Amino acid sequence: MTDRTKKIVKMFASRDTQQLQTALDEIAGLSDLLSTEKMELASGLAALFYREHTDRKDPMNGIMENAEKAMASLGMDVVDIILGHIVEADLEAVEHFARVIGNIESSIDAVLAKLDEHKDGQYAVTNLLLAIESFKDKDAIKAIDKILLFTKSDNPQVKAAAISCIGKTCRAVDTNDISQDLKNKMFDHCFAALSDPKALVRLRVVKALGEMVRYSYLDPDQVNKAHKAFRAILGMDDYEWDVAYIVRNEAEHYLHLCRSGGNNGYKSAANVDGFKQDFRVISKRELCPNTYHFRINAPLIARKIQAGQFIIVRPHPHSERIPLSICGWDRKQGYIEIIIMSAGRTSTESTNKEVGDCFQDIVGPLGQRSHVTKYDGTCVVIGGGYGTGAIIPTARDLKKLGNRVIGIVGARSKNLLIMVDELRDACDEVYTTTNDGSDGIEGFVTHALEKIIEKEKVSTTLSVGPVPMMIAVSKMTQEKGIECWVSLNAIMVDGTGMCGACRVSVDGKTRFACFHGPDFDGHKVDFDQLVKRQRMFVDKEKIALEALKD
């Protein structure tokens, strides 16, 4: 070591930022450095990059930046040293080295050679790809072919790093400086990775595609493809969004860049008569005495509703708002299906509607969709009364995910059993129970559930219907340690969380059935309170019903 480098390197050991800066300034003052001296200095500088600096306000950050510049100024002679660090350095230090090498002219060939040398080492490759991200212009173009290879890697970290690298390239290289062919390849490779099972990879893909759109790398068709992909991730077309929040978030961020303006070929809701729905009754069918199945024209709700969600109905201008479950829909034809049992004033007024009549107002979809996932064991959906309809969409969703689904329908007597055939279509098997034994198993739905539990492993249950039924199922599943969802039909007003009328106690906490629910963990629900709250207005309901008869 020469004296002058020795002196400087020694100063690098200091903790004092002032001294460090002096050392860096001295390097800048030396214009006649020998190759060996440069390497000595580079090693000294490298040690700096491994230092821990705690937060962004740390004065060390300024020093680091200047140290990067100083190291880059040493040029080609120190490239090997830098690359040596890049393939092994810790995650923080590597960023410094990456920036340094990107600022050394004509160092890209050395980087690519190193990439070949280490092509099977996951960590080395991701670090080298990170380094490539900091190159600009022609250098960056040179690297693209290599990067593209790595976008097909089996290793998700490498794959993600390569795709991220492509995104960065768009920023570094003007679209006019790069051939159409290469741009197409970049797009195709990234696009192909969209279906990767790893969220990290998909996240990087969205970002890369977004950057391509931003920097005009894509032709209109490709922009459209990216656009469609982002929409699908956000669940905008088929309502099955990407399960990973980070991916959705990124897609949402880039979505507006793709906005083509004007007609993008998607079916607009405004076509529905300027968003206005008439809520006309399309068909009406009596299921059993006092209980009707309605199809109602509500195209906007039909587009969006999911299993487990509900609507709020107001049949006439003078009516109260009552929540109703949904038992089906047709997104294309734009109708929803509900089952109404006439009991009080408002439900009676609703069932009095005939085909061609309109409901005054229907608002929805409300509440959260039912919890559906792939279970190890069987899923049992249990319905009583109107609830038999409400479990059908969830049963269908569970089945779609590959679950074995069994339905149970309970009623007092055979003539009161409803929707059994429809439920059969959605389930692998259906049991019926009647209190008087006139159909299926004699007794309650829990008798059927017990039989099923004896035979096979049950993972989850969903019950919708009268509260005593939900209580019985909750009790039984709790004893057997089986998951238990119940859909709570609390009294509601607005259905959006605004009023708190629908308060229920779950696990000792107050929850809003309309917004947090309607599905809750049956083992934690205070059913006693629910029943009593449901009875809050019984006297009034009687008066209202009497008034209707007069």
Next chain:
Amino acid sequence: MSDNKPLTAKERMSKPRNEMPLFDAKERILNFNEVPVGFSMEQAQNEASRCIQCKKPECIQGCPVGINIPAFLKLVESGDVAGAAQKIRETNFLPAACGRVCPQDKQCEAVCIVGKKYDPVGIGNLERFVADYEREHNLPRQPKISPSTGKKVAIIGSGPAGLTCAYELRIRGHDVTVFEAFHRGGGVMVYGIPRFRLPLQIIDEDLKFLEEMGVKFVYNMIIGNILTLDELMEDEGFDAVFIGTGAGLPKMLGIPGENLNGVYSANEYLTRIYLMHANEFPDYTTPLFQGKKMGVIGAGNTAMDVMRTGIRLGADVTCYYRRSRDEAPARTEELEHAEQEFINFKWLSSPLEFIGNENNFVTGIKCAVMELSEPDDSGRRRPVPTGEEFIDEVDTVVFSLGCDVNPVIPNATNDLRVNKWGVIMVDETTCHTSKAGVFAGGDAVTGGSTVILAMGQAKNAAKHIHEYLAGRFDYKLDVPTDPEAPGIQWSFAKRKG
């Protein structure tokens, strides 16, 4: 005023303020009619003549929407009420509502120069007079609507914020659609503020006026659920969105018995009555369990409205508030009206528990008796329990503790930033949110304030939406990222310039 010699400033100021005549408390609690009688033409002219037309009218700055107050007062004085109406309408398109519900004592009237020595000019009452005159005489309102720009804007929520934004953008020539979750428009002005303070007819005329201007209204649309913000901009071709969804998520007490039957949030109680007409049961079929002894928790404006509603429905009403009268957040006028209307106040009473019977109906309220401590570090006197407790019999309880912001839209939108109380974060200058092309204003970004502040923000947002649509929007946005950041507090100074 008959002789032509102009009044001197001194003569103007020293006239006594014309107090608003009120209907007698004993009679007014028997119905839902408006409590103030309204000015006669003579009273109005006389009151308007108290304005000295000062050089630096601070009242204009004190008005969140910047009404040219001296100008309209001068017109009233000269008898040209139609001219005054037009003057007000240049900047405020809901004068009838604002004249009734604005806290003028904290705004224009608070800074009125005349008020330095005498009582300030009754600006609010005069605004109300002008608006009523305009309506009663069917004066034409002629907004100048610019030629169509071909740009589409979606407004979410039809409260004062949404309506104002719709108006401002429509007159600038944009195609405006308002989406409302409920089956009718007006927001809190309908389902919160009682009829005896703001008759429905007034709101309906304003809505009709907007419709005539070409603003489209779509009801029963819960944005976030039926259409997301992205879908609005993507599929429906809206070029910008304004969120004016208010603060609809009642704060809970978190004490035992809060879920007993007969315990309501103020929102539920007022909505059942004023939106759903439960007081006209069974002609309207929405039920309300209204007891004879009603306890109301809280002493803000909403609590006053609840109490005054309760007494009109025949209940014996008592207010429970943990601080003293001086700290009550309600406007003085509201508090006085409530006191006139035979409402009992139990100051320094902090509810501990609601007691219920076997049917889950509330039967009693248990309170701790409080006293105010010496001022603490923050200079405030806090209520501290004295150790004493009492139990009152009640069969209805309404709690009015304010609202948090409803999470429906933020939950359905990934990149709409909210703070930890759910308040939508916006850039203060432009009302732009963290999401491109989406602006917000009103209670949704303040976490609950007033009609006029909501309108002021909406006007500001509309101005910037207009620039945004014209491609002239090049602000460096500063949307807070700190989850603890407060909702924006609208200071008048900041708004100027």
